[in-house]
Amino acid sequence: MTVTPSPTEIRRWRKYLADERAERAVYQDLANARSGEEREILTSLAEAERRHEQHWLDLLGEHAGKPRPVAMRTRFRCFLARHFGPVFVLALMQRTEARSPYSADIHATDTMAADERIHEEVVRGLAARSRIQLSGSFRAAVFGANDGLVSNLALVLGMAATGVDTGVVLAAGVAGLLAGALSMAAGEYVSVRSQRELLEASAPNPEAQGAVPHLDINANELALVYRARGMEATESVSHAHEMLAGLPCTHDGAPEAPPAEDAAEEHETLGTAWGAATSSFLFFASGAVIPVLPYLFGLSGFTAVLVAAVLVGAALLGTGAVVGVLSGASPLKRALRQLAIGFGAAGITYLLGLLFGSGPA
Structure with a gap:
């Protein structure tokens, strides 16, 4: 038997429906402006919001009415996404997902409530990426x-x-x-x-690379370099032997010097x-x-x-x-x-x- 929803329930469900549509629009707009993995993640979030939207449509039935006009807040977030990058919008969406009322609403499924919690963490991760990328x-x-x-x-x-x-x-x-x-x-x-x-004082001297082929393999001075950089004694000796054994040989049988490493490896660009x-x-x-x-x-x-x-x-x-x-x-x-x-x-x-x-x- 179909139970007719009360006017209060209809108003609340229509609000949820409008919210889901708005969130889907924002995620889709963000996805359209991104590429690769981030685009896939945001598209998946938009699809999840579409499933939630369908849930409220099914409950409302003939009471769904016409879609509400796009809220000014949603338009503003889409504008930010298109012109200023995702960081501002993702931070706002993170707060929106955190305030989801589904866990306290008996008409929202447990899956929907769980989705919103997971969405908060997904958006938090994306927002963290954007904050790091932010100049x-x-x-x-x-x-x-x-x-x-x-x-x-x-x-x-x-x-x-x-x-x-x-x-x-x-x-x-x-x-x-x-x-x-x-x-x-x-x-x-x-x-x-x-x-x-x-940083320059801590960078390895590239001229030291040329000395490696002439080291005494038995004395293994190269191991001292790795110990000075923080390796354990046994590990440093093993790594040094691997380094020397893996070097290509010159025409007279002597090992060639290894290629120089980037002195600025993995450190922050300071300008x-x-x-x-x-x-x-x-x-x-x-x-x-x-x-x-x-x-x-x-x-x-x-x-x-x-x-x-x-x-x-x-x-x-x-x-x-x-x-x-x-x-x-x-x-x-x-x-x-x-x-x-x-x-x-x-x-x-x-x-x-x-x-x-x-x-x-």
Whole structure:
């Protein structure tokens, strides 16, 4: 006997149906933009969502109605997938899969609830791949800009609160921008340069390869090289004998030198020190210039302070949301946390400025 669903059940099932269609559309859009293994995985996820969609269609029957229009949220995610790569969308989809209500709904099968749990882990793995592939310079841009926003807002508000002339506040803001950006650039240059030098110092000398054919096989000095690189004594001797025994011979019977190995094997590409320094300078300056804008456009006093705070607040919300998406956390929570930290630092310096000065000019 067929049981007619209640109006509440119909509304809930239609919502589930719309959600499954939306998720399938996002996964399919992501799959269309990828290739190889990732395309196959995303296509399989889209097909799983299609099976879930059919389940709700079967339950609804004649109550399914017309498909709902594509939600703005789904359109936005598809737009991100097509134009900014999968990392943002996958992070959002990971959260969507984690919030699946199927485990607590008797009308969803155990298989569907299990699917959603597994989908969360699949999407988590794909998102982790994308985060690794994401350019380090992008992350540096977000954090560098955030540093500039917070430090220069604190400096500008602190100076403004002392009651000094607007020109002094502007000069302090520009000086803070240049000092912070130059400091960041210098630190990044030294960091990248030092790391490259350490890697170069640790790389094997290619000229040592030419000595291998002339080693005394019985003394086996080559084993010492492998022991110095961390092998056990027995393993190093065995590996050295295999190395020497496997070398091709020259025309006079002597073994040939092995081919030189890549000295930069498997380590992270650092880029140039000057490139890193330039990027750091620009990233910091892009954030630090925002608190100065009201003063550059002729505002003064509390009006300038308020406008600077609003502009920086909006930027902090943006950078915090991006950090939240990239880390797989709630964009809203990360945005509000970023805002609280930035305004907290600026508020403290503003209060100190009031303490030592006479109020905004």
